[in-house]
Amino acid sequence: MTELCEFEFGECEVSIGYGALKWCRGKLIGKGGFGSVYIAKFIKPTSENTSFPSIMAVKSDRATDSSSPLMNEGKVLEALKGCPCVIQTYGSDITTNNKGDIIYNLFMEFASLGSLTDSIIANPSAFSDKLVRLYTQSILIGLRDIHGHGFVHCDIKPDNILFVKTEAGYKAKVADFGLAKRRNVKSGSPGVRGTSWFYSPEMVRYGIQEAPSDIWALGCTVLIMFTGSPPWGTLSGSELVSHIASETPPIPNHISEAAKHFLKCCFERNPIHRWTATMAIGSPVSGAFRLEPFKFTVVLDILC
Numbered sequence: 001m002t003e004l005c006e007f008e009f010g011e012c013e014v015s016i017g018y019g020a021l022k023w024c025r026g027k028l029i030g031k032g033g034f035g036s037v038y039i040a041k042f043i044k045p046t047s048e049n050t051s052f053p054s055i056m057a058v059k060s061d062r063a064t065d066s067s068s069p070l071m072n073e074g075k076v077l078e079a080l081k082g083c084p085c086v087i088q089t090y091g092s093d094i095t096t097n098n099k100g101d102i103i104y105n106l107f108m109e110f111a112s113l114g115s116l117t118d119s120i121i122a123n124p125s126a127f128s129d130k131l132v133r134l135y136t137q138s139i140l141i142g143l144r145d146i147h148g149h150g151f152v153h154c155d156i157k158p159d160n161i162l163f164v165k166t167e168a169g170y171k172a173k174v175a176d177f178g179l180a181k182r183r184n185v186k187s188g189s190p191g192v193r194g195t196s197w198f199y200s201p202e203m204v205r206y207g208i209q210e211a212p213s214d215i216w217a218l219g220c221t222v223l224i225m226f227t228g229s230p231p232w233g234t235l236s237g238s239e240l241v242s243h244i245a246s247e248t249p250p251i252p253n254h255i256s257e258a259a260k261h262f263l264k265c266c267f268e269r270n271p272i273h274r275w276t277a278t279m280a281i282g283s284p285v286s287g288a289f290r291l292e293p294f295k296f297t298v299v300l301d302i303l304c
Contacts, residue, residue, distance in 0.1 A: 023093070023107075025058060034069040034178035035061035039110065052090050055110050063094060063104040069178030074106045076177040079149055085142035087111070087162060087175040111162035113170055120158055120224060127225045129256055135161070135172045136222055136262075137281070142174035143218065144277040147183065147211045154179040154193040154209055156217035158224055183210060196240055197230040202271050204245045212271035215280070219249070219266025226255050 026039035040058035061070045077089035090107040097103055113119075116135065120127075127135075139161060146153055153160075153174065160176040179193040192203045200216035202208040224230050231249030232240055251263050268274040 023058075025060075029057070032176075034073070034176075035059045035106075040107065052107075053110070056090060057108045057110045058105050059108065060095075060103050060105045063102045068104070070104055070106060072180065073177040074104075076151055076180045077106070077108070079151070080145060080177075083142065083145035083149075085138045085171065085173050086145060087164070087173045108175075109162075109164050109173070111173075111175070112165050113163035115163070116158035116161035116172065116221070116225075119163070120228060124228055126228055129259060132222060132225045132259070135225065136218070138172035139174060139218055139221070140277045140281050143211075143214055144281060146174065146180075147214070147277060150183050151177075151180050152183055152209060152211055153177065153214050153217075154181060155195060155198075156214050156221060157195055157198050158221055161221070181209075196236070197233065199241070199244050200271065201245055201269050204241045208271070210271070211276065212274040215266050215274050215277065216271075219263050222259075222263060222266070223249060223251070226259070227252055 023040055023042045026041070028036060028038055030037040037057055037059045040056050041054055042052055042056075059070060059073075061068065063071070065071075074089065074092050077087070080086045081088065088109045090109075092107065093105045095103045095105060139156070143153070143156070155176060155178075156174070160174065161172050162175045163170045164173050181193070192199065192207055192209050194203075194209075194217070198217040198220045200209075200213040202210075203213055220230055232243045235243060248267050248269060249263075251260050251267075255263075262280070265275040265280070
């Protein structure tokens with residue numbers, strides 16, 4: 001994995017928007033269903049943004065209504081400000097493009113090492129127990145804070161775990177909250193949210209998507225780190241849903257007994273008995289994939 005370091009802002013768009021912000025949009029670094037992501041920087045600091053980083057990411061999409069996924073993400077990230085393992089937001093701005101469309105822009109931390117997916121692709125032989133523990137603890141801390149603030153992420157997967165540079169090294173953070181919802185509150189859109197390989201049994205059988213569903217998806221993510229592919233990765237559609245509804249993902253034999261136990265606790269089919277993020281973080285050595293305290297200092301050659 002290599003660090004993104006192309007920060008060219010030569011002939012970039014300068015957006016003043018409807019507020020006091022003046023910022024510059026750089027190169028496109030990603031595109032998804034809920035907007036396009038660019039490198040960005042403020043070019044005229046104000047009293048409100050003097051503490052912002054020199055380089056940020058900005059996710060932009062047409063502002064259709066206040067319930068759009070990107071605006072939903074902005075609201076959730078505002079509520080999760082200060083959570084150490086959740087991607088941070090620096091606010092938002094409204095601009096218009098050359099077609100006259102109103103654009104909502106969400107400023108966020110720039111993940112210079114990309115996503116967990118990028119790291120998995122760069123390490124096809126799978127990760128060591130130590131590296132999986134490192135990333136898993138970070139994700140669990142993020143989920144503990146997300147659930148503790150009353151939200152369900154609804155789309156935990158390697159694509160949505162980003163690596164952000166900090167003073168201590170690189171930290172894995174939970175990102176992409178476009179599908180997030182309040183806990184124990186039915187969403188306005190029908191059906192389950194997320195990516196089918198990460199669906200939990202209660203999602204496909206009953207349409208229930210709460211905090212335990214995020215833990216199941218975490219188990220799928222950990223399994224991918226160990227094997228390079230999701231549970232039943234060769235299946236799709238109704239065949240995949242049938243397996244999720246009636247079976248438990250196969251756990252590889254080559255991983256440690258503690259890791260096997262951790263995955264079994266994530267893949268508990270009854271969501272009532274499934275681990276919470278807090279339980280997983282505080283699990284005893286004899287009963288779990290122990291998540292030992294560590295500093296987020298990652299030697300780059302470990303990631304490459």
